[in-house]
Amino acid sequence: MTAQRKGALAFLAVAVALALARNILPAALMRPADWLVWPFADWLNAAFSFAQNDLGLMAVTRFAASGIEFLLDVTGNLFYGKNRWPHLGPLPWTTFAVTAGCVAYALAGWRLALFSAGTFVWIAVMGQWEWAMQTLSVILIAAPITFLIGLGLGILAWRAPLFERLLNPFLNIAQSLPQFAYMIPVVVFVGVGPKAGAITTIVFALPPMIRMTVLGLKKVPENVVESGLMSGATRWQMLTRVRLPTARNDILVGVNQVIMQCLAMVVLTSFIGMPGLGQKLLQLMQSLKIGLSFEIGVTIVLIAVTLDRISRAWAVLQPRHFERGTPWHRRHRVFVIWAGLMALALLLASLNPWFSQIARADAFSVAKPIDAAVDILIRLVDPVSQWLRWFLITWVLIPFRDGLLWLPFTTVLCLLMALGYAIGGARSALVCLGFFGLIAMTGWWDRAMITVYTVIVAVALAALMGFPLGIWGARSESRAKRVLLVCDTLQTFPSFIYLIPVIMLFGVNDVAVVGAVVLFAAVPLVRYTIEGVRGVSAELVEAASMAGADRRQLLWKVQLPMALPTIMVGVNQSVMFSLFMVIIAAFIGTQDLGQEMQRALSTTDVGKGLVLGLAVAFMGQMVDHLVTRWSEGRLQALGLETPKGT
Amino acid sequence: MSDAQPVISCRNVWKLYGPKPAAYFAGRTAAGSFEDIRRDGYIAAVRDVSLDIARGEMLVVMGLSGSGKSTLVRCMSRLIDITGGTVLVEGADIAKMDERALIDLRRRKMGMVFQSFGLLPHRTVLDNVAFPLEMRGQDRHTRRERALEVIELVGLKGREDYFPRELSGGQQQRVGIARSLAIEPDIWFLDEPFSALDPLIRREMQDEFLRLKQMLGKTSVFITHDFDEALRLADRIAIMKDGAIEQCDTPDQIVMHPATPYVAKFTEAIEKSRVIRARALARPGVAEGQALAADATLHELARQIASDARALIPVSEADGRMLGLLDRAAALDILFGASA
Ligand SMILES: Nc1ncnc2c1ncn2[C@@H]1O[C@H](COP(=O)(O)OP(=O)(O)O)[C@@H](O)[C@H]1O
Numbered sequence: 001m002t003a004q005r006k007g008a009l010a011f012l013a014v015a016v017a018l019a020l021a022r023n024i025l026p027a028a029l030m031r032p033a034d035w036l037v038w039p040f041a042d043w044l045n046a047a048f049s050f051a052q053n054d055l056g057l058m059a060v061t062r063f064a065a066s067g068i069e070f071l072l073d074v075t076g077n078l079f080y081g082k083n084r085w086p087h088l089g090p091l092p093w094t095t096f097a098v099t100a101g102c103v104a105y106a107l108a109g110w111r112l113a114l115f116s117a118g119t120f121v122w123i124a125v126m127g128q129w130e131w132a133m134q135t136l137s138v139i140l141i142a143a144p145i146t147f148l149i150g151l152g153l154g155i156l157a158w159r160a161p162l163f164e165r166l167l168n169p170f171l172n173i174a175q176s177l178p179q180f181a182y183m184i185p186v187v188v189f190v191g192v193g194p195k196a197g198a199i200t201t202i203v204f205a206l207p208p209m210i211r212m213t214v215l216g217l218k219k220v221p222e223n224v225v226e227s228g229l230m231s232g233a234t235r236w237q238m239l240t241r242v243r244l245p246t247a248r249n250d251i252l253v254g255v256n257q258v259i260m261q262c263l264a265m266v267v268l269t270s271f272i273g274m275p276g277l278g279q280k281l282l283q284l285m286q287s288l289k290i291g292l293s294f295e296i297g298v299t300i301v302l303i304a305v306t307l308d309r310i311s312r313a314w315a316v317l318q319p320r321h322f323e324r325g326t327p328w329h330r331r332h333r334v335f336v337i338w339a340g341l342m343a344l345a346l347l348l349a350s351l352n353p354w355f356s357q358i359a360r361a362d363a364f365s366v367a368k369p370i371d372a373a374v375d376i377l378i379r380l381v382d383p384v385s386q387w388l389r390w391f392l393i394t395w396v397l398i399p400f401r402d403g404l405l406w407l408p409f410t411t412v413l414c415l416l417m418a419l420g421y422a423i424g425g426a427r428s429a430l431v432c433l434g435f436f437g438l439i440a441m442t443g444w445w446d447r448a449m450i451t452v453y454t455v456i457v458a459v460a461l462a463a464l465m466g467f468p469l470g471i472w473g474a475r476s477e478s479r480a481k482r483v484l485l486v487c488d489t490l491q492t493f494p495s496f497i498y499l500i501p502v503i504m505l506f507g508v509n510d511v512a513v514v515g516a517v518v519l520f521a522a523v524p525l526v527r528y529t530i531e532g533v534r535g536v537s538a539e540l541v542e543a544a545s546m547a548g549a550d551r552r553q554l555l556w557k558v559q560l561p562m563a564l565p566t567i568m569v570g571v572n573q574s575v576m577f578s579l580f581m582v583i584i585a586a587f588i589g590t591q592d593l594g595q596e597m598q599r600a601l602s603t604t605d606v607g608k609g610l611v612l613g614l615a616v617a618f619m620g621q622m623v624d625h626l627v628t629r630w631s632e633g634r635l636q637a638l639g640l641e642t643p644k645g646t
Numbered sequence: 647m648s649d650a651q652p653v654i655s656c657r658n659v660w661k662l663y664g665p666k667p668a669a670y671f672a673g674r675t676a677a678g679s680f681e682d683i684r685r686d687g688y689i690a691a692v693r694d695v696s697l698d699i700a701r702g703e704m705l706v707v708m709g710l711s712g713s714g715k716s717t718l719v720r721c722m723s724r725l726i727d728i729t730g731g732t733v734l735v736e737g738a739d740i741a742k743m744d745e746r747a748l749i750d751l752r753r754r755k756m757g758m759v760f761q762s763f764g765l766l767p768h769r770t771v772l773d774n775v776a777f778p779l780e781m782r783g784q785d786r787h788t789r790r791e792r793a794l795e796v797i798e799l800v801g802l803k804g805r806e807d808y809f810p811r812e813l814s815g816g817q818q819q820r821v822g823i824a825r826s827l828a829i830e831p832d833i834w835f836l837d838e839p840f841s842a843l844d845p846l847i848r849r850e851m852q853d854e855f856l857r858l859k860q861m862l863g864k865t866s867v868f869i870t871h872d873f874d875e876a877l878r879l880a881d882r883i884a885i886m887k888d889g890a891i892e893q894c895d896t897p898d899q900i901v902m903h904p905a906t907p908y909v910a911k912f913t914e915a916i917e918k919s920r921v922i923r924a925r926a927l928a929r930p931g932v933a934e935g936q937a938l939a940a941d942a943t944l945h946e947l948a949r950q951i952a953s954d955a956r957a958l959i960p961v962s963e964a965d966g967r968m969l970g971l972l973d974r975a976a977a978l979d980i981l982f983g984a985s986a
């Protein structure tokens with residue numbers, strides 16, 4: 001028996017003993033005692049008020065915010081006619097459709113051009129122009145600012161390894177911090193409204209940009225660097241003319257992520273008074289207007305897919321040359337087409353106002369038929385969904401939740417340490433203790449357990465759906481491609497969107513929350529299962545087939561074990577997504593950390609919000625640590641023969 | 647600057663990789679072997695190398711992968727800082743140059759070709775070739791003129807607007823060569839320029855290279871792991887093993903008199919008559935009659951030597967000057983294998 005296993009068993013035994021002795025346990029072992037609960041929130045609040053009042057940080061942030069506000073006013077005027085300088089707008093909707101179509105055509109061809117232009121036609125015709133433009137006008141400002149700041153920090157991190165090492169833990173935490181945790185400090189420092197929305201969005205979307213910049217710069221081939229040096233480039237020339245252009249594709253992948261994060265966040269910042277599609281959706285969902293919510297949902301999805309495909313096409317675009325002597329208008333064909341279409345659009349807009357602005361009264365709506373259809377659907381599936389709801393609540397959710405709450409917190413800690421020990425030895429056990437010990441010290445133990453239970457149930461259900469679907473999807477190359485495309489597309493949707501169908505089906509309750517989380521969390525599972533199974537080397541599969549394995553044996557004995565490390569990456573992501581979603585879904589009504597987060601948001605309690613956010617981040621970090629350790633061990637075992645007697 | 651002064655001169659150059667190379671090197675007592683150093687946790691990528699490269703000379707550095715060739719050539723341009731010894735370029739110690747001087751040296755004097763081309767993917771052929779000129783701050787027009795000139799020189803006329811991705815491997819390396827020649831460098835470094843190419847293309851590129859070399863007459867350091875390639879191109883060959891130079895001599899001498907068993911192993915499989923030139927076998931003496939061309943290989947002269955009945959055949963330079971006499975028996979031994 002290995003030391004690792006012994007340690008794990010020891011902690012397991014302690015955990016069981018603690019649980020069995022529950023009734024005679026001193027209170028301090030049941031729930032964190034008062035001396036163990038530290039007032040982190042108060043400390044953070046003190047720190048923030050110090051920064052705000054004594055350091056005068058407030059003046060700085062307000063100043064920066066006013067700069068951003070000016071930019072937002074400009075786009076606001078052009079996009080939806082906000083009464084600000086330059087007083088030109090609003091531009092006719094047709095010009096947007098034409099521009100989007102031409103950009104998409106230049107980058108990716110006809111089909112995306114039609115899709116992109118179609119998106120704007122849909123928005124205009126459905127009478128959502130102003131909301132959509134409110135949202136887009138913020139993205140158009142936030143994304144470039146994020147890009148510039150992220151690029152700058154990324155270059156710094158690449159240049160100074162010490163800075164990178166300092167930055168990395170922050171980025172890790174930042175990427176697992178729920179979106180709401182970002183909003184509260186912003187509300188304190190800059191207030192509410194579009195500028196707060198833009199700033200939250202910028203901060204939230206920054207980490208992936210930094211990461212991709214560092215990655216891209218590190219990946220520049222040594223040969224290219226040397227050829228630059230031998231050409232006599234100075235440091236500055238090396239950076240601007242050799243390294244950055246060569247890292248272009250990775251940096252553009254970062255840009256794609258920035259844009260998608262921006263969209264997801266802008267929709268969510270409706271909670272801090274950011275007008276636009278998100279706010280409309282929030283209101284409609286809260287008043288259960290399913291048809292109208294659905295329309296807005298479609299718009300958000302269309303925008304997401306358009307932005308994603310366009311920016312991705314840009315990222316993979318390779319330069320192509322023109323034959324010598326190609327005339328100017330052929331070289332810039334798309335530009336010429338665009339100019340022509342713009343002129344046409346402006347002409348039409350001046351002839352008939354319908355081509356400029358479509359009043360809400362003239363707009364189409366499919367809300368009524370959708371409402372009717374949903375009614376019929378709900379009546380049809382109602383017995384099933386009612387039963388499912390009843391079953392889930394009475395037999396899964398409540399017992400599991402009560403069970404988790406029944407356990408002494410020391411049992412939970414010991415169980416986690418046992419898990420840590422089994423996976424990564426003493427160090428991992430300590431990491432688990434550290435993360436969850438800190439959660440215990442925040443004083444939000446019960447709430448945290450409710451979050452944990454929701455996530456566990458959701459990921460388990462997601463796995464029940466996701467794994468079989470993934471295995472089915474991996475059966476053939478072409479099917480895998482199609483399913484992966486669907487997964488890709490689903491992953492571009494802002495998390496908010498996933499709430500629409502579950503609220504439609506289950507109404508506003510716990511089951512809807514779990515349902516949304518399950519949907520959201522199943523996507524990475526399907527995706528990585530397919531990638532894992534398809535990634536098993538063809539040679540190995542052939543060898544196993546020649547050894548006489550049938551399809552079932554092949555799957556269980558060869559493909560799945562080999563694919564497991566990749567699948568675990570999916571599990572990791574799935575847990576992360578679930579944590580985010582649980583917190584977002586809180587406004588439907590849950591009793592977990594998310595609900596407290598909503599309260600902290602409405603009272604702008606920075607300290608509390610950050611503590612809650614960090615508690616969620618720690619859960620994510622712990623899972624991330626365990627999965628990473630486990631995969632490393634697993635890969636090593638698959639790579640070499642496991643050395644005996646270690 | 648006299649022609650006698652070597653263009654590049656390496657004196658006891660060392661390059662160690664490891665945790666604290668400088669301290670380790672300073673504290674070293676005896677000149678340890680590669681293995682001794684490795685046991686101490688360091689890799690001696692270049693080990694006590696001394697050599698001079700004369701103006702206009704073509705030195706080929708040959709060795710197996712990992713023998714330290716790339717490191718050595720990078721020490722000569724200070725892409726890598728050396729651990730010990732000195733490197734003089736035209737008499738100046740490059741380790742003592744500041745960044746400006748170094749950049750200036752590279753901009754004016756050095757050109758380098760890389761194994762995996764090292765082209766900038768986002769620039770056209772023209773812009774890639776003009777890149778070193780752009781770094782020098784030349785204006786767009788002159789840049790373009792000069793770049794077009796070298797592009798024509800390497801036979802890529804008409805492809806100026808292509809991007810590297812749109813070219814074959816051989817064409818990409820032509821761009822690399824053109825770029826390295828754009829500033830008219832005095833010193834030309836080539837780090838396994840043809841190793842990534844298919845055998846047929848490689849042959850073609852070697853011919854092309856010989857043509858350029860004839861035309862430009864630059865001082866060059868050419869790296870290869872292919873002994874045949876070395877023999878084809880070199881004025882002198884330096885054979886490296888474990889960071890040290892085993893032997894540095896003309897191809898004739900290496901083939902005829904390998905200095906170490908390691909070098910001998912390379913020469914064994916070589917058809918010596920295709921390497922050894924009449925010049926190498928000529929001994930002092932005078933004779934009349936039909937002479938052999940000094941620069942022709944024995945293989946090229948085989949028919950002539952076989953049909954000439956004289957025991958000592960005269961050898962003459964291209965300008966007709968008498969060089970000496972060639973021992974027919976020795977030549978036949980090389981041609982047909984020594985009669986045991
Ligand atoms: N940056 C480095 N760090 C550590 N070892 C290196 C580094 N670069 C090269 N080496 C080692 O130095 C030796 C010589 O490498 P190199 O000069 O690239 O050989 P070659 O070009 O002849 O194949 C090799 O053993 C290699 O592993």
Ligand SMILES: [Mg+2]
Pocket residue numbers: 715716717838
């Ligand atoms: Mg090399």
